[in-house]
Amino acid sequence: MLGLMQDQPLLISSVLEHALSAHPWSEISSRTVEGPMHHCTYADIGRRAKQLANAMTSLDVQPGDRIGTLAWNGYRHMELYFGVSGMGAILHTINPRLFPEQIEFIANHAEDQYLFFDLSFAALVEQLAPRMKSVKAFIALTDRSRMPAIEVPNLLCYEDLIDGQSSEYAWPVLDERAASSMCYTSGTTGNPKGVLFSHRSTILHSLALCTSDGFGLSSADSALLVVPMFHVNAWGMPYAGAMCGAKLVLPGPALDGESIYELMRTEEVTLALGVPTVWMMLQQHVEARGLDPAKELRLNRVVIGGAAAPRALVETFETRFDTRVLHVWGMTEMSPLGTVCTRLPKHRTARLDELLDLQAKQGRALFGVSMKVIDADGSELPHDGKASGHLLVKGPWIVSQYFRGEGGRILDDAGWFDTGDIATIDPDGYMQITDRAKDVIKSGGEWISSIDLENAAIGHPAVAEAAVIGIPHAKWQERPLLVVVLKSGKAASKEELLGFLETRVAKWWLPDDVAYVDELPHTATGKLQKMKLREQFRDYRLAEG
Numbered sequence: 416m417l418g419l420m421q422d423q424p425l426l427i428s429s430v431l432e433h434a435l436s437a438h439p440w441s442e443i444s445s446r447t448v449e450g451p452m453h454h455c456t457y458a459d460i461g462r463r464a465k466q467l468a469n470a471m472t473s474l475d476v477q478p479g480d481r482i483g484t485l486a487w488n489g490y491r492h493m494e495l496y497f498g499v500s501g502m503g504a505i506l507h508t509i510n511p512r513l514f515p516e517q518i519e520f521i522a523n524h525a526e527d528q529y530l531f532f533d534l535s536f537a538a539l540v541e542q543l544a545p546r547m548k549s550v551k552a553f554i555a556l557t558d559r560s561r562m563p564a565i566e567v568p569n570l571l572c573y574e575d576l577i578d579g580q581s582s583e584y585a586w587p588v589l590d591e592r593a594a595s596s597m598c599y600t601s602g603t604t605g606n607p608k609g610v611l612f613s614h615r616s617t618i619l620h621s622l623a624l625c626t627s628d629g630f631g632l633s634s635a636d637s638a639l640l641v642v643p644m645f646h647v648n649a650w651g652m653p654y655a656g657a658m659c660g661a662k663l664v665l666p667g668p669a670l671d672g673e674s675i676y677e678l679m680r681t682e683e684v685t686l687a688l689g690v691p692t693v694w695m696m697l698q699q700h701v702e703a704r705g706l707d708p709a710k711e712l713r714l715n716r717v718v719i720g721g722a723a724a725p726r727a728l729v730e731t732f733e734t735r736f737d738t739r740v741l742h743v744w745g746m747t748e749m750s751p752l753g754t755v756c757t758r759l760p761k762h763r764t765a766r767l768d769e770l771l772d773l774q775a776k777q778g779r780a781l782f783g784v785s786m787k788v789i790d791a792d793g794s795e796l797p798h799d800g801k802a803s804g805h806l807l808v809k810g811p812w813i814v815s816q817y818f819r820g821e822g823g824r825i826l827d828d829a830g831w832f833d834t835g836d837i838a839t840i841d842p843d844g845y846m847q848i849t850d851r852a853k854d855v856i857k858s859g860g861e862w863i864s865s866i867d868l869e870n871a872a873i874g875h876p877a878v879a880e881a882a883v884i885g886i887p888h889a890k891w892q893e894r895p896l897l898v899v900v901l902k903s904g905k906a907a908s909k910e911e912l913l914g915f916l917e918t919r920v921a922k923w924w925l926p927d928d929v930a931y932v933d934e935l936p937h938t939a940t941g942k943l944q945k946m947k948l949r950e951q952f953r954d955y956r957l958a959e960g
Protein backbone atom coordinates (compact mmCIF):
# COMPACT_ATOMS: atom_id res chain seq x y z
CA MET A 416 0.00 0.00 0.00
CA LEU A 417 1.39 3.42 -0.92
CA GLY A 418 1.38 6.28 1.52
CA LEU A 419 -1.14 9.00 0.90
CA MET A 420 1.21 11.94 0.95
CA GLN A 421 1.79 14.47 -1.80
CA ASP A 422 4.25 13.30 -4.39
CA GLN A 423 6.33 16.37 -5.12
CA PRO A 424 9.67 15.96 -6.85
CA LEU A 425 12.69 17.33 -4.97
CA LEU A 426 13.86 20.08 -7.32
CA ILE A 427 16.44 22.84 -7.10
CA SER A 428 13.83 25.31 -8.36
CA SER A 429 11.72 24.50 -5.30
CA VAL A 430 14.62 25.52 -3.04
CA LEU A 431 14.80 28.87 -4.80
CA GLU A 432 11.03 29.33 -4.62
CA HIS A 433 11.18 28.60 -0.91
CA ALA A 434 13.93 31.22 -0.47
CA LEU A 435 11.77 33.70 -2.38
CA SER A 436 8.79 33.21 -0.11
CA ALA A 437 10.45 32.51 3.26
CA HIS A 438 13.54 34.73 3.35
CA PRO A 439 13.70 36.89 0.21
CA TRP A 440 15.54 39.58 2.21
CA SER A 441 18.42 37.38 3.23
CA GLU A 442 21.68 38.64 1.76
CA ILE A 443 24.31 37.52 -0.71
CA SER A 444 27.48 39.61 -0.36
CA SER A 445 30.06 39.13 -3.07
CA ARG A 446 33.52 40.49 -3.67
CA THR A 447 33.55 41.18 -7.38
CA VAL A 448 36.35 40.37 -9.78
CA GLU A 449 36.81 44.14 -10.16
CA GLY A 450 37.32 44.46 -6.39
CA PRO A 451 34.33 46.29 -4.82
CA MET A 452 31.68 44.47 -2.79
CA HIS A 453 28.27 43.77 -4.28
CA HIS A 454 25.25 43.24 -2.03
CA CYS A 455 21.99 41.64 -3.07
CA THR A 456 19.30 39.34 -1.69
CA TYR A 457 17.78 35.97 -2.52
CA ALA A 458 14.92 37.98 -4.07
CA ASP A 459 17.41 39.55 -6.50
CA ILE A 460 19.05 36.20 -7.23
CA GLY A 461 15.63 34.66 -7.90
CA ARG A 462 14.51 37.49 -10.18
CA ARG A 463 17.70 37.40 -12.21
CA ALA A 464 17.83 33.55 -12.30
CA LYS A 465 14.40 33.69 -13.95
CA GLN A 466 15.58 36.32 -16.42
CA LEU A 467 18.54 34.05 -17.15
CA ALA A 468 16.23 31.05 -17.69
CA ASN A 469 14.21 33.13 -20.16
CA ALA A 470 17.41 34.24 -21.91
CA MET A 471 18.58 30.65 -22.19
CA THR A 472 15.24 29.61 -23.61
CA SER A 473 15.73 32.24 -26.30
CA LEU A 474 19.19 30.73 -26.94
CA ASP A 475 17.42 27.40 -27.47
CA VAL A 476 18.97 25.70 -24.44
CA GLN A 477 17.30 22.31 -24.05
CA PRO A 478 16.75 20.15 -20.95
CA GLY A 479 19.90 18.10 -20.32
CA ASP A 480 22.21 20.54 -22.16
CA ARG A 481 25.47 21.13 -20.35
CA ILE A 482 26.24 24.77 -19.57
CA GLY A 483 29.85 25.43 -18.56
CA THR A 484 31.10 28.02 -16.10
CA LEU A 485 34.61 29.29 -15.41
CA ALA A 486 33.86 31.52 -12.48
CA TRP A 487 34.74 32.49 -8.92
CA ASN A 488 32.30 32.60 -6.05
CA GLY A 489 29.95 35.47 -6.78
CA TYR A 490 26.30 36.45 -7.18
CA ARG A 491 26.19 35.87 -10.93
CA HIS A 492 27.49 32.34 -10.39
CA MET A 493 24.63 31.87 -7.86
CA GLU A 494 22.15 32.97 -10.54
CA LEU A 495 23.61 30.34 -12.87
CA TYR A 496 23.31 27.69 -10.13
CA PHE A 497 19.57 28.25 -9.92
CA GLY A 498 18.72 29.48 -13.43
CA VAL A 499 20.50 26.70 -15.32
CA SER A 500 19.52 23.75 -13.11
CA GLY A 501 16.05 25.15 -12.51
CA MET A 502 15.21 25.17 -16.21
CA GLY A 503 16.37 21.55 -16.59
CA ALA A 504 19.81 22.17 -18.07
CA ILE A 505 22.98 20.93 -16.35
CA LEU A 506 25.36 23.37 -14.70
CA HIS A 507 28.90 22.25 -15.45
CA THR A 508 31.29 24.12 -13.17
CA ILE A 509 34.85 23.93 -14.50
CA ASN A 510 37.87 24.35 -12.28
CA PRO A 511 39.91 27.19 -13.85
CA ARG A 512 43.02 26.04 -12.00
CA LEU A 513 43.26 22.92 -14.15
CA PHE A 514 45.76 22.91 -16.99
CA PRO A 515 44.30 24.48 -20.17
CA GLU A 516 44.47 21.08 -21.92
CA GLN A 517 42.38 19.55 -19.12
CA ILE A 518 39.82 22.36 -19.36
CA GLU A 519 39.61 21.80 -23.10
CA PHE A 520 39.23 18.05 -22.56
CA ILE A 521 36.50 18.55 -19.95
CA ALA A 522 34.45 21.06 -21.96
CA ASN A 523 34.62 18.82 -25.04
CA HIS A 524 33.88 15.65 -23.09
CA ALA A 525 30.86 17.29 -21.46
CA GLU A 526 29.86 18.86 -24.80
CA ASP A 527 29.15 22.18 -23.16
CA GLN A 528 26.73 24.25 -25.23
CA TYR A 529 27.49 27.63 -23.69
CA LEU A 530 30.32 28.83 -21.50
CA PHE A 531 29.90 31.60 -18.92
CA PHE A 532 33.15 33.09 -17.65
CA ASP A 533 34.48 35.68 -15.21
CA LEU A 534 36.71 38.41 -16.58
CA SER A 535 39.76 36.85 -14.88
CA PHE A 536 39.50 34.03 -17.39
CA ALA A 537 39.09 36.11 -20.56
CA ALA A 538 42.58 35.33 -21.87
CA LEU A 539 42.11 31.63 -21.09
CA VAL A 540 38.80 31.61 -22.97
CA GLU A 541 40.40 33.38 -25.93
CA GLN A 542 43.11 30.71 -25.99
CA LEU A 543 40.71 27.76 -25.70
CA ALA A 544 37.66 28.96 -27.66
CA PRO A 545 38.82 27.64 -31.05
CA ARG A 546 39.18 24.16 -29.54
CA MET A 547 35.90 24.07 -27.61
CA LYS A 548 33.94 22.42 -30.35
CA SER A 549 30.44 22.27 -28.90
CA VAL A 550 30.28 25.77 -27.39
CA LYS A 551 27.87 27.98 -29.33
CA ALA A 552 28.64 31.20 -27.46
CA PHE A 553 30.92 32.48 -24.71
CA ILE A 554 29.25 34.76 -22.19
CA ALA A 555 31.32 37.20 -20.14
CA LEU A 556 29.91 37.60 -16.62
CA THR A 557 29.95 41.38 -16.69
CA ASP A 558 28.22 44.46 -18.06
CA ARG A 559 28.69 46.14 -21.42
CA SER A 560 31.20 48.72 -20.16
CA ARG A 561 33.63 46.05 -18.95
CA MET A 562 33.50 43.64 -21.87
CA PRO A 563 36.96 42.17 -22.51
CA ALA A 564 38.75 42.99 -25.75
CA ILE A 565 39.32 39.41 -26.87
CA GLU A 566 39.04 37.63 -30.19
CA VAL A 567 36.34 35.07 -29.48
CA PRO A 568 33.57 34.10 -31.88
CA ASN A 569 30.09 34.61 -30.46
CA LEU A 570 31.14 36.61 -27.45
CA LEU A 571 28.11 37.75 -25.43
CA CYS A 572 27.65 40.02 -22.43
CA TYR A 573 25.80 38.53 -19.42
CA GLU A 574 24.06 41.72 -18.33
CA ASP A 575 22.93 42.42 -21.92
CA LEU A 576 21.73 38.84 -22.20
CA ILE A 577 19.40 38.99 -19.22
CA ASP A 578 18.51 42.67 -19.46
CA GLY A 579 14.96 43.15 -20.69
CA GLN A 580 14.06 39.49 -20.13
CA SER A 581 10.92 38.87 -18.12
CA SER A 582 11.44 38.02 -14.46
CA GLU A 583 8.44 35.69 -14.69
CA TYR A 584 9.38 32.10 -15.42
CA ALA A 585 7.46 28.91 -14.66
CA TRP A 586 10.02 26.32 -13.61
CA PRO A 587 9.39 22.98 -15.36
CA VAL A 588 8.34 20.05 -13.19
CA LEU A 589 11.26 17.72 -13.78
CA ASP A 590 11.94 14.17 -12.72
CA GLU A 591 13.82 14.62 -9.43
CA ARG A 592 16.40 12.13 -10.65
CA ALA A 593 17.24 14.37 -13.63
CA ALA A 594 20.83 15.64 -13.74
CA SER A 595 21.19 19.14 -12.31
CA SER A 596 24.93 19.82 -12.22
CA MET A 597 28.24 18.19 -12.94
CA CYS A 598 31.80 18.45 -11.78
CA TYR A 599 34.89 16.60 -13.01
CA THR A 600 37.23 14.93 -10.56
CA SER A 601 40.72 16.40 -10.36
CA GLY A 602 42.15 13.40 -12.21
CA THR A 603 45.48 12.82 -10.48
CA THR A 604 45.76 9.71 -12.62
CA GLY A 605 44.41 9.71 -16.16
CA ASN A 606 41.76 12.05 -17.50
CA PRO A 607 39.27 13.73 -15.16
CA LYS A 608 35.94 11.93 -14.89
CA GLY A 609 32.53 13.60 -14.77
CA VAL A 610 30.27 13.24 -11.73
CA LEU A 611 26.67 14.01 -12.52
CA PHE A 612 24.58 15.21 -9.58
CA SER A 613 20.78 15.04 -9.64
CA HIS A 614 18.12 17.36 -8.23
CA ARG A 615 17.22 14.69 -5.70
CA SER A 616 20.79 14.03 -4.56
CA THR A 617 21.44 17.77 -4.29
CA ILE A 618 18.40 18.41 -2.12
CA LEU A 619 18.98 15.46 0.20
CA HIS A 620 22.61 16.54 0.58
CA SER A 621 21.56 20.16 1.31
CA LEU A 622 19.14 19.00 4.00
CA ALA A 623 22.02 17.15 5.65
CA LEU A 624 24.16 20.32 5.69
CA CYS A 625 21.41 22.11 7.60
CA THR A 626 21.19 19.50 10.37
CA SER A 627 22.82 20.24 13.72
CA ASP A 628 25.29 17.39 13.36
CA GLY A 629 25.97 18.53 9.78
CA PHE A 630 27.00 22.19 9.53
CA GLY A 631 24.04 23.35 11.61
CA LEU A 632 23.40 25.94 8.92
CA SER A 633 20.50 28.30 9.62
CA SER A 634 19.07 31.73 8.92
CA ALA A 635 21.15 33.02 11.85
CA ASP A 636 24.35 32.34 9.91
CA SER A 637 26.50 34.51 7.74
CA ALA A 638 28.43 31.85 5.84
CA LEU A 639 31.69 32.56 4.05
CA LEU A 640 32.30 30.16 1.17
CA VAL A 641 36.04 30.11 0.68
CA VAL A 642 35.54 26.69 -0.90
CA PRO A 643 35.06 27.44 -4.60
CA MET A 644 31.77 27.16 -6.43
CA PHE A 645 33.72 25.42 -9.21
CA HIS A 646 34.63 22.53 -6.91
CA VAL A 647 31.74 20.20 -5.99
CA ASN A 648 29.23 23.06 -5.84
CA ALA A 649 31.07 24.78 -2.98
CA TRP A 650 30.26 21.70 -0.88
CA GLY A 651 26.56 22.25 -1.61
CA MET A 652 26.38 25.53 0.29
CA PRO A 653 24.58 27.69 -2.31
CA TYR A 654 21.61 25.29 -2.20
CA ALA A 655 21.71 24.80 1.58
CA GLY A 656 21.95 28.57 2.07
CA ALA A 657 18.84 29.16 -0.04
CA MET A 658 17.09 26.35 1.80
CA CYS A 659 17.53 27.81 5.26
CA GLY A 660 18.04 31.51 4.49
CA ALA A 661 21.64 31.81 5.60
CA LYS A 662 23.42 34.92 4.41
CA LEU A 663 26.15 33.91 1.97
CA VAL A 664 29.45 35.71 1.65
CA LEU A 665 31.22 35.02 -1.64
CA PRO A 666 34.89 36.07 -1.77
CA GLY A 667 35.50 36.20 -5.55
CA PRO A 668 39.14 35.71 -6.46
CA ALA A 669 40.63 37.29 -3.31
CA LEU A 670 41.51 34.31 -1.11
CA ASP A 671 44.58 35.70 0.68
CA GLY A 672 44.61 35.91 4.46
CA GLU A 673 44.05 39.66 4.62
CA SER A 674 41.03 39.69 2.26
CA ILE A 675 39.42 36.73 4.01
CA TYR A 676 39.92 38.24 7.47
CA GLU A 677 38.46 41.53 6.28
CA LEU A 678 35.38 39.79 4.88
CA MET A 679 34.92 37.85 8.11
CA ARG A 680 34.99 41.10 10.05
CA THR A 681 32.87 43.34 7.83
CA GLU A 682 30.28 40.71 6.86
CA GLU A 683 30.02 39.42 10.44
CA VAL A 684 30.75 35.88 9.31
CA THR A 685 29.64 33.14 11.73
CA LEU A 686 30.56 30.08 9.66
CA ALA A 687 33.39 29.70 7.15
CA LEU A 688 34.30 26.76 4.94
CA GLY A 689 37.54 25.91 3.16
CA VAL A 690 40.56 23.66 2.72
CA PRO A 691 43.47 23.69 5.20
CA THR A 692 45.72 25.76 2.91
CA VAL A 693 43.46 28.84 2.98
CA TRP A 694 43.12 28.59 6.75
CA MET A 695 46.90 28.43 7.10
CA MET A 696 47.16 31.66 5.08
CA LEU A 697 44.52 33.24 7.31
CA GLN A 698 46.29 32.20 10.50
CA GLN A 699 49.64 33.44 9.18
CA HIS A 700 48.02 36.81 8.48
CA VAL A 701 46.57 36.96 12.00
CA GLU A 702 49.92 36.02 13.49
CA ALA A 703 51.90 38.49 11.36
CA ARG A 704 49.55 41.38 12.18
CA GLY A 705 49.05 40.47 15.82
CA LEU A 706 45.24 40.51 15.38
CA ASP A 707 42.72 39.40 17.98
CA PRO A 708 40.17 37.30 16.07
CA ALA A 709 38.33 36.14 19.21
CA LYS A 710 37.41 39.79 19.88
CA GLU A 711 37.13 41.13 16.35
CA LEU A 712 35.16 38.33 14.67
CA ARG A 713 31.77 36.68 15.21
CA LEU A 714 33.08 33.44 13.74
CA ASN A 715 31.82 30.45 15.71
CA ARG A 716 32.37 27.52 13.30
CA VAL A 717 35.05 26.77 10.75
CA VAL A 718 34.56 23.82 8.43
CA ILE A 719 37.83 22.25 7.29
CA GLY A 720 37.87 19.57 4.61
CA GLY A 721 39.36 18.50 1.32
CA ALA A 722 42.56 17.45 3.09
CA ALA A 723 43.35 16.45 6.66
CA ALA A 724 43.13 19.31 9.16
CA PRO A 725 46.51 19.58 10.91
CA ARG A 726 46.27 19.58 14.71
CA ALA A 727 48.11 22.91 15.02
CA LEU A 728 45.56 24.55 12.70
CA VAL A 729 42.63 23.19 14.71
CA GLU A 730 44.21 24.27 17.99
CA THR A 731 44.73 27.85 16.80
CA PHE A 732 41.09 28.13 15.72
CA GLU A 733 39.83 26.66 18.97
CA THR A 734 42.03 28.77 21.24
CA ARG A 735 43.06 31.99 19.48
CA PHE A 736 39.86 32.40 17.40
CA ASP A 737 37.56 30.84 20.00
CA THR A 738 35.91 29.02 17.11
CA ARG A 739 34.68 25.45 16.88
CA VAL A 740 36.35 23.42 14.13
CA LEU A 741 34.21 21.01 12.16
CA HIS A 742 36.60 18.62 10.45
CA VAL A 743 34.80 17.08 7.48
CA TRP A 744 35.56 14.52 4.85
CA GLY A 745 34.07 13.77 1.48
CA MET A 746 34.81 13.69 -2.20
CA THR A 747 33.46 14.92 -5.53
CA GLU A 748 31.82 11.51 -5.99
CA MET A 749 29.90 12.13 -2.72
CA SER A 750 28.41 15.58 -3.47
CA PRO A 751 30.84 15.88 -1.44
CA LEU A 752 29.93 15.49 2.23
CA GLY A 753 30.38 12.14 3.98
CA THR A 754 31.39 12.76 7.59
CA VAL A 755 31.50 15.61 10.08
CA CYS A 756 33.49 15.59 13.30
CA THR A 757 31.09 16.85 15.95
CA ARG A 758 31.21 16.09 19.66
CA LEU A 759 29.10 13.62 21.63
CA PRO A 760 27.71 14.15 25.15
CA LYS A 761 30.58 12.06 26.54
CA HIS A 762 33.07 14.72 25.35
CA ARG A 763 31.51 17.47 27.43
CA THR A 764 34.18 17.23 30.11
CA ALA A 765 37.07 16.35 27.81
CA ARG A 766 40.35 18.29 28.06
CA LEU A 767 41.62 20.35 25.13
CA ASP A 768 44.26 17.78 24.14
CA GLU A 769 41.61 15.03 24.11
CA LEU A 770 39.34 17.19 21.99
CA LEU A 771 42.17 17.93 19.58
CA ASP A 772 42.80 14.18 19.26
CA LEU A 773 39.11 13.75 18.47
CA GLN A 774 39.13 16.57 15.93
CA ALA A 775 42.03 14.97 14.07
CA LYS A 776 39.41 12.43 13.01
CA GLN A 777 37.25 13.14 9.96
CA GLY A 778 34.10 12.40 11.90
CA ARG A 779 30.89 10.43 11.96
CA ALA A 780 28.72 9.56 8.97
CA LEU A 781 25.66 11.68 8.35
CA PHE A 782 22.33 10.01 7.71
CA GLY A 783 22.51 9.29 3.98
CA VAL A 784 26.04 7.91 4.05
CA SER A 785 26.82 4.30 5.02
CA MET A 786 30.48 3.45 5.55
CA LYS A 787 32.61 0.40 6.13
CA VAL A 788 36.30 -0.49 6.03
CA ILE A 789 37.47 -3.73 4.45
CA ASP A 790 40.78 -5.56 4.16
CA ALA A 791 42.47 -6.66 0.93
CA ASP A 792 40.27 -9.79 0.83
CA GLY A 793 37.08 -7.81 1.11
CA SER A 794 36.35 -8.81 4.73
CA GLU A 795 34.81 -6.10 6.87
CA LEU A 796 37.16 -4.80 9.58
CA PRO A 797 36.08 -4.10 13.16
CA HIS A 798 35.15 -0.60 14.32
CA ASP A 799 37.92 -0.52 16.91
CA GLY A 800 39.72 2.64 15.82
CA LYS A 801 42.79 0.56 15.00
CA ALA A 802 42.15 -1.73 12.05
CA SER A 803 42.70 0.30 8.89
CA GLY A 804 41.47 -0.70 5.48
CA HIS A 805 39.77 0.46 2.31
CA LEU A 806 36.90 2.83 2.98
CA LEU A 807 33.68 2.01 1.12
CA VAL A 808 30.55 4.15 1.01
CA LYS A 809 26.97 3.92 -0.14
CA GLY A 810 24.06 6.34 -0.20
CA PRO A 811 21.63 8.49 -2.20
CA TRP A 812 24.10 11.33 -2.88
CA ILE A 813 26.98 9.04 -3.85
CA VAL A 814 27.99 8.38 -7.47
CA SER A 815 26.72 5.25 -9.21
CA GLN A 816 28.77 5.69 -12.39
CA TYR A 817 30.84 8.37 -14.09
CA PHE A 818 29.55 10.44 -16.99
CA ARG A 819 29.51 8.43 -20.22
CA GLY A 820 30.39 5.31 -18.22
CA GLU A 821 34.10 6.27 -18.03
CA GLY A 822 36.06 3.90 -15.81
CA GLY A 823 33.45 1.16 -16.27
CA ARG A 824 31.65 -0.35 -13.31
CA ILE A 825 32.55 1.46 -10.11
CA LEU A 826 30.23 -0.17 -7.55
CA ASP A 827 30.61 -3.69 -6.19
CA ASP A 828 27.77 -6.20 -6.31
CA ALA A 829 26.24 -4.82 -3.12
CA GLY A 830 26.41 -1.24 -4.39
CA TRP A 831 29.44 -0.02 -2.40
CA PHE A 832 31.80 2.60 -3.85
CA ASP A 833 35.50 2.33 -3.02
CA THR A 834 36.65 5.83 -2.05
CA GLY A 835 40.34 5.06 -2.61
CA ASP A 836 40.96 6.20 0.97
CA ILE A 837 42.39 4.11 3.80
CA ALA A 838 40.69 4.63 7.14
CA THR A 839 39.81 3.37 10.59
CA ILE A 840 36.40 3.61 12.29
CA ASP A 841 36.27 3.72 16.09
CA PRO A 842 33.56 2.27 18.36
CA ASP A 843 31.78 5.67 18.50
CA GLY A 844 31.62 5.72 14.70
CA TYR A 845 34.36 8.32 14.16
CA MET A 846 36.19 7.63 10.92
CA GLN A 847 39.80 8.64 10.49
CA ILE A 848 41.56 8.78 7.14
CA THR A 849 45.09 7.46 7.37
CA ASP A 850 45.96 7.80 3.69
CA ARG A 851 44.99 7.61 0.06
CA ALA A 852 45.36 3.93 -0.88
CA LYS A 853 48.09 4.84 -3.34
CA ASP A 854 50.01 7.05 -0.89
CA VAL A 855 50.19 4.74 2.10
CA ILE A 856 53.75 3.70 2.99
CA LYS A 857 54.19 -0.04 3.24
CA SER A 858 57.03 -0.78 5.61
CA GLY A 859 57.83 -4.37 6.56
CA GLY A 860 54.24 -5.51 5.99
CA GLU A 861 52.81 -2.68 8.13
CA TRP A 862 51.29 0.57 6.95
CA ILE A 863 52.63 3.97 7.90
CA SER A 864 50.20 6.87 7.57
CA SER A 865 51.75 9.67 5.53
CA ILE A 866 48.92 11.99 6.69
CA ASP A 867 49.75 11.46 10.37
CA LEU A 868 53.42 12.15 9.76
CA GLU A 869 52.64 15.28 7.71
CA ASN A 870 50.31 16.60 10.37
CA ALA A 871 52.90 16.04 13.06
CA ALA A 872 55.63 17.77 11.00
CA ILE A 873 53.36 20.77 10.32
CA GLY A 874 53.21 21.28 14.08
CA HIS A 875 56.88 22.36 14.09
CA PRO A 876 57.08 26.16 14.18
CA ALA A 877 59.56 26.35 11.27
CA VAL A 878 57.57 24.14 8.91
CA ALA A 879 55.22 25.78 6.39
CA GLU A 880 54.22 22.62 4.57
CA ALA A 881 55.17 18.95 4.68
CA ALA A 882 54.71 15.85 2.54
CA VAL A 883 55.72 12.29 3.24
CA ILE A 884 56.31 9.74 0.49
CA GLY A 885 57.51 6.14 0.46
CA ILE A 886 61.01 5.48 -0.93
CA PRO A 887 61.93 1.93 -1.97
CA HIS A 888 63.98 0.10 0.63
CA ALA A 889 65.71 -3.27 0.22
CA LYS A 890 64.86 -4.59 3.66
CA TRP A 891 61.58 -2.86 4.53
CA GLN A 892 60.09 -2.53 1.05
CA GLU A 893 59.41 1.19 1.62
CA ARG A 894 60.49 3.80 4.15
CA PRO A 895 59.15 7.34 4.66
CA LEU A 896 60.93 10.42 3.35
CA LEU A 897 59.80 13.74 4.83
CA VAL A 898 59.82 16.60 2.33
CA VAL A 899 59.40 20.04 3.90
CA VAL A 900 58.98 23.64 2.90
CA LEU A 901 60.30 25.90 5.65
CA LYS A 902 58.63 29.18 6.63
CA SER A 903 60.57 32.12 5.24
CA GLY A 904 63.44 33.11 7.50
CA LYS A 905 63.13 29.95 9.61
CA ALA A 906 65.49 26.97 9.87
CA ALA A 907 65.21 23.44 11.25
CA SER A 908 67.83 20.71 10.79
CA LYS A 909 67.01 17.10 10.01
CA GLU A 910 67.97 16.12 13.57
CA GLU A 911 65.71 18.78 15.03
CA LEU A 912 62.72 17.76 12.90
CA LEU A 913 63.16 14.05 13.61
CA GLY A 914 63.59 14.82 17.31
CA PHE A 915 60.33 16.78 17.19
CA LEU A 916 58.51 13.89 15.48
CA GLU A 917 59.96 11.31 17.86
CA THR A 918 57.66 12.45 20.65
CA ARG A 919 54.60 12.44 18.38
CA VAL A 920 54.64 9.23 16.31
CA ALA A 921 55.68 5.61 16.76
CA LYS A 922 59.44 5.19 16.54
CA TRP A 923 59.32 2.86 13.54
CA TRP A 924 57.32 5.50 11.66
CA LEU A 925 60.13 8.08 11.89
CA PRO A 926 61.18 9.20 8.39
CA ASP A 927 64.56 7.85 7.29
CA ASP A 928 65.50 11.22 5.86
CA VAL A 929 64.36 14.82 5.44
CA ALA A 930 64.54 16.74 2.15
CA TYR A 931 64.04 20.50 1.83
CA VAL A 932 62.25 22.05 -1.15
CA ASP A 933 61.04 25.56 -2.02
CA GLU A 934 57.55 24.38 -2.86
CA LEU A 935 55.46 21.23 -3.09
CA PRO A 936 53.38 20.28 -6.14
CA HIS A 937 49.60 20.75 -5.75
CA THR A 938 46.58 19.71 -7.77
CA ALA A 939 44.08 22.23 -9.10
CA THR A 940 42.04 21.73 -5.92
CA GLY A 941 45.00 22.44 -3.65
CA LYS A 942 45.80 18.87 -2.66
CA LEU A 943 49.37 17.64 -2.45
CA GLN A 944 50.29 15.94 -5.69
CA LYS A 945 52.12 12.96 -4.31
CA MET A 946 52.51 11.28 -7.68
CA LYS A 947 54.46 14.25 -8.99
CA LEU A 948 56.51 14.39 -5.81
CA ARG A 949 57.32 10.69 -6.09
CA GLU A 950 58.44 11.35 -9.67
CA GLN A 951 60.58 14.24 -8.47
CA PHE A 952 62.27 11.91 -5.96
CA ARG A 953 62.37 8.90 -8.27
CA ASP A 954 66.17 8.67 -8.22
CA TYR A 955 66.43 9.40 -4.53
CA ARG A 956 68.13 6.66 -2.53
CA LEU A 957 68.04 6.21 1.22
CA ALA A 958 71.23 5.29 3.02
CA GLU A 959 70.34 1.73 3.99
CA GLY A 960 71.97 0.62 7.18
Ligand code: AMP
Pocket residue numbers: 600601647719720721722723724742743744745746747748751777834835836848850851940
Ligand atom coordinates in the same frame (compact mmCIF):
# COMPACT_ATOMS: atom_id res chain seq x y z
P1 AMP B 1 37.96 15.67 -4.14
O1 AMP B 1 37.10 14.75 -4.90
O2 AMP B 1 38.88 16.46 -5.03
O3 AMP B 1 37.17 16.52 -3.24
O4 AMP B 1 38.94 14.80 -3.25
C1 AMP B 1 38.45 13.85 -2.34
C2 AMP B 1 39.58 13.28 -1.55
O5 AMP B 1 40.19 14.28 -0.74
C3 AMP B 1 39.15 12.22 -0.56
O6 AMP B 1 38.96 10.96 -1.16
C4 AMP B 1 40.30 12.23 0.43
O7 AMP B 1 41.41 11.49 -0.04
C5 AMP B 1 40.68 13.69 0.46
N1 AMP B 1 40.05 14.34 1.61
C6 AMP B 1 38.93 15.08 1.65
N2 AMP B 1 38.68 15.52 2.90
C7 AMP B 1 39.67 15.05 3.68
C8 AMP B 1 39.98 15.14 5.07
N3 AMP B 1 39.26 15.85 5.92
N4 AMP B 1 41.08 14.49 5.50
C9 AMP B 1 41.86 13.77 4.66
N5 AMP B 1 41.62 13.65 3.35
C10 AMP B 1 40.54 14.28 2.86
